[in-house]
Amino acid sequence: xxxxxxxxxxxxxxxxxxxxxxxxxxxxxxxxxxxxxxxxxxxxxxxxxxxxxxxxxxxxxxxxxxxxxxxxxxxxxxxxxxxxxxxxxxxxxxxxxxxxxxxxxxxxxxxxxxxxxxxxxxxxxxxxxxxxxxxxxxxxxxxxxxxxxxxxxxxxxxxxxxxxxxxxxxxxxxxxxxxxxxxxxxxxxxxxxxxxxxxxxxxxxxxxxxxxxxxxxxxxxxxxxxxxxxxxxxxxxxxxxxxxxxxxxxxxxxxxxxxxx
Amino acid sequence: xxxxxxxxxxxxxxxxxxxxxxxxxxxxxxxxxxxxxxxxxxxxxxxxxxxxxxxxxxxxxxxxxxxxxxxxxxxxxxxxxxxxxxxxxxxxxxxxxxxxxxxxxxxxxxxxxxxxxxxxxxxxxxxxxxxxxxxxxxxxxxxxxxxxxxxxxxxxxxxxxxxxxxxxxxxxxxxxxxxxxxxxxxxxxxxxxxxxxxxxxxxxxxxxxxxxxxxxxxxxxxxxxxxxxxxxxxxxxxxxxxxxxxxxxxxxxxxxxxxxx
Numbered sequence: 382x383x384x385x386x387x388x389x390x391x392x393x394x395x396x397x398x399x400x401x402x403x404x405x406x407x408x409x410x411x412x413x414x415x416x417x418x419x420x421x422x423x424x425x426x427x428x429x430x431x432x433x434x435x436x437x438x439x440x441x442x443x444x445x446x447x448x449x450x451x452x453x454x455x456x457x458x459x460x461x462x463x464x465x466x467x468x469x470x471x472x473x474x475x476x477x478x479x480x481x482x483x484x485x486x487x488x489x490x491x492x493x494x495x496x497x498x499x500x501x502x503x504x505x506x507x508x509x510x511x512x513x514x515x516x517x518x519x520x521x522x523x524x525x526x527x528x529x530x531x532x533x534x535x536x537x538x539x540x541x542x543x544x545x546x547x548x549x550x551x552x553x554x555x556x557x558x559x560x561x562x563x564x565x566x567x568x569x570x571x572x573x574x575x576x577x578x579x580x581x582x583x584x585x586x587x588x589x590x591x592x593x594x595x596x597x598x599x600x601x602x603x604x605x606x607x608x609x610x611x612x613x614x615x616x617x618x619x620x621x622x623x624x625x626x627x628x629x630x631x632x633x634x635x636x637x638x639x640x641x642x
Numbered sequence: 643x644x645x646x647x648x649x650x651x652x653x654x655x656x657x658x659x660x661x662x663x664x665x666x667x668x669x670x671x672x673x674x675x676x677x678x679x680x681x682x683x684x685x686x687x688x689x690x691x692x693x694x695x696x697x698x699x700x701x702x703x704x705x706x707x708x709x710x711x712x713x714x715x716x717x718x719x720x721x722x723x724x725x726x727x728x729x730x731x732x733x734x735x736x737x738x739x740x741x742x743x744x745x746x747x748x749x750x751x752x753x754x755x756x757x758x759x760x761x762x763x764x765x766x767x768x769x770x771x772x773x774x775x776x777x778x779x780x781x782x783x784x785x786x787x788x789x790x791x792x793x794x795x796x797x798x799x800x801x802x803x804x805x806x807x808x809x810x811x812x813x814x815x816x817x818x819x820x821x822x823x824x825x826x827x828x829x830x831x832x833x834x835x836x837x838x839x840x841x842x843x844x845x846x847x848x849x850x851x852x853x854x855x856x857x858x859x860x861x862x863x864x865x866x867x868x869x870x871x872x873x874x875x876x877x878x879x880x881x882x883x884x885x886x887x888x889x890x891x892x893x894x895x896x897x898x899x900x901x902x903x
Contacts, residue, residue, distance in 0.1 A: 405868045415865060419754075446737045476707045477754065493680075493738065496755025496889050500857045506867035544814035553805040554859045555875040594855075596761045598815045604676060606767040606901055607666045614816040628757050640867055 402510040402517065403641040415511065417504040421474030424511055432471075433512035437485040439505065439519040441498070443629075445470075445479035445490040451522070452481035452488040459484055491521075491629065495594060498629040502636045518569065519642050525590065525627035526600060528619045535583045537573045538565060538590040541630035544599060546591070546621040550635040563634035588624030592631035600626050663771040663778065664902040676772065678765040682735030685772055693732075694773035698746040700766065700780040702759070704890075706731075706740035706751040712783070713742035713749040720745055752890065756855060759890040763897045770903075779830065780903050786851065786888035787861060790880045796844045798834045799826060799851040802891035805860060807852070807882040811896040824895035849885030853892035861887050 409415065414425040422429075440455075442448050449468065456462035461484050471480040478501050481488045489505060491498040498521075509517055527534055540548045541563040550561045570587055577585035597605025601614055618626075670676065675686040683690075701716075703709050710729065717723035722745050732741040739762055742749045750766060752759040759782075770778055788795055801809045802824040811822045831848055838846035858866025862875055879887075 406864075406866060408864045412865065444737050476705050492753045492755075492758055493761060494753075494755050494757025496855050496857070497753055497758050499855075500754060503858045503866045503868075507865075510867075544817045546817070552856060552860065553854065554856075555862055555872050556805045556807070593814065594757050594760075595813060595815075596757070597764045599813065601816055603667075603669045604673065605667060605764045606771075606897070607764070611816050636867070 400516050400641060402506060402514060403639075404506065404510050405639060409507070409510075415507060417508060419475060419477040419500055420472045420480065420504050420508070422472070422508070429508060429512040433482070433487065433508060433514060435485050436482070436487045436509065436512065436514050437517055439487045439489065439509075439517060441489045441491050441501070441505075441519065441521050441633075442523045443491060443493055448479055448488045448490045449481055452483050452486070455486050455488070456483040459486070493596075494628045495592070495632045499632045499636070502633065506636065506640050506642070517642055519637055520569075520573075521629060521633050523627060523629070525625040527625050528615055528623055530586065530624060531584055533583065535577060535585040536590060536625040537570050537577070537585060537587045538625075538630055538634075539567070539570055539587050540564060540589045541592050541634040542589050542621070542623060543631060544591065544593050546589075546618065546623065548589075550592075550631040552632075552635075561635035562638065563631050564638060565634050586624055589622045590630045591618060591623045591626045593626060593628055596628065661777050661902060663767060663775065664900075665767065665771055666900060670768070670771075676768060678769060680736060680738040680761055681733045681741065681765050681769070683733070683769070690769060690773040694743070694748065694769060695775060696746050697743070697748045697770065697773065697775050698778060700748045700750065700770075700778060702750045702752050702762070702766075702780065702782050702894075703784045704752060704754055709740055709749040709751045710742055713744055713747070716747050716749070717744040720747070754857075755889045756853070756893045760893045760897065763894065767897065767901045767903070778903055780898055781830075781834075782890060782894050784888060784890070786886040788886050789876055789884055791847065791885060792845055794844065796838065796846040797851060797886040798831055798838070798846060798848045799886075799891055799895075800828070800831055800848050801825060801850045802853050802895045803850050803882070803884060804892060805852065805854050807850075807879065807884065809850075811853075811892040813893075813896075822896035823899065824892050825899060826895050847885055850883045851891045852879060852884045852887045854887060854889055857889065 414423060416423045440451060452468050468481045468483065471482060472478050479490045489501065491501040525536065542548050543551065548563050550563050552559050574585065574587055577583060593599035598607055601611055675684060677684045701712060713729050729742045729744065732743060733739050740751045750762065752762040786797065803809050809824050811824050813820050835846065835848055838844060854860035859868055862872055
């Protein structure tokens with residue numbers, strides 16, 4: 382969990398300019414109530430600025446129990462833990478996602494795959510907007526399949542690419558193809574790399590991350606109910622600078638970049 | 643939960659011919675152990691035929707707690723419940739999915755979206771295969787957004803269609819587009835419709851179901867962080883026979899059909 386160490390460093394670096402969340406949806410301004418269905422939170426029943434206003438760092442990952450482990454680790458690192466203290470699940474009213482908070486850090490689960498993380502990100506971005514958060518850094522952490530790396534290595538993603546190795550996230554909006562860029566914050570990549578070098582606990586590389594819609598066939602695994610393994614494809618991916626494969630990075634990059642995160 | 647009533651009827655109808663699970667992956671035959679990672683089950687540590695051999699009906703849905711509620715309802719309907727009995731989560735070793743069983747019925751959660759249900763289906767189909775199950779009927783139940791229907795109506799899906807209204811599931815396998823058909827079992831559609839008529843508890847229609855990769859923009863919702871609402875798109879969908887929208891039906895139809903379910 383190298384990312385945890387980053388929190389503290391980032392806290393010092395990013396406090397100068399005031400960067401707010403940008404929503405690309407004029408309808409929200411005219412809505413009396415905004416219900417975040419899949420968090421079981423609503424602007425009419427919860428005080429978002431009081432609950433989340435101080436948030437500066439959001440860490441997201443697939444599994445609810447891992448995000449709970451993560452917030453307890455962050456609490457220890459920040460000296461904000463108290464003996465016997467539990468971190469309650471802020472989204473306890475639903476079993477879609479789990480959310481935990483300590484100080485300026487929010488830890489949220491997103492399930493598996495682009496659609497699942499996309500629903501969570503829509504609601505998370507609105508939550509940060511309603512809470513009037515500023516200068517928020519968001520990091521996804523999770524397991525992934527390495528290409529040409531020792532198991533246990535950490536890959537910091539420079540660019541998320543699709544299954545054709547293109548740095549694009551293609552989405553069907555109302556039946557029409559919309560293509561969005563998947564660039565990530567290069568300064569954050571460098572800072573994370575520096576943190577990892579200072580820690581020197583894990584082999585860490587910067588590379589591109591391939592995002593697929595499928596775990597078995599999409600990633601060329603041998604052991605699905607249907608199978609599609611080809612060594613040549615993985616070799617071509619490595620040659621294209623791809624160092625790992627997972628299932629959420631492209632929409633994460635596209636949505637964060639569109640909303641000024 | 644009209645689907646529960648179906649279990650009993652189906653039990654009588656489908657026992658004549660012997661229909662086994664077909665896997666399209668020759669590698670599995672040569673593997674000493676098959677680990678179903680996301681179920682936390684393995685052929686070397688669990689006796690699949692003993693645990694699951696009698697399964698004839700699998701009901702899948704997004705939320706773990708709903709699938710628990712569902713198995714308790716089925717147990718009552720089948721007279722297989724005992725006072726104070728809990729149904730343990732068979733996948734308790736992981737928080738990716740939850741699985742419950744009573745008699746011939748298996749109830750499994752799949753999270754949200756195509757990639758999430760696709761991982762579950764790969765492992766579920768292998769589970770049924772290793773358990774040597776025969777004549778299995780699989781039904782997805784879940785909430786969906788209706789088009790031109792009263793809230794609370796039930797839609798029985800005849801065909802799953804994509805966001806362009808085509809009855810296809812398009813997937814990138816090793817960077818290449820693969821298109822699979824999304825037909826469902828017409829006999830099962832008719833039987834479900836008949837059950838619903840016998841029950842006459844819910845307004846029930848047979849229609850096509852649109853499967854999108856996104857809940858907010860993909861379905862034209864007004865309240866996402868980004869928005870894309872167009873009434874004309876929903877009208878065109880209705881004209882194309884689409885009666886509801888959800889996020890898992892296309893890959894469900896494609897994978898079940900390829901594996902003889």
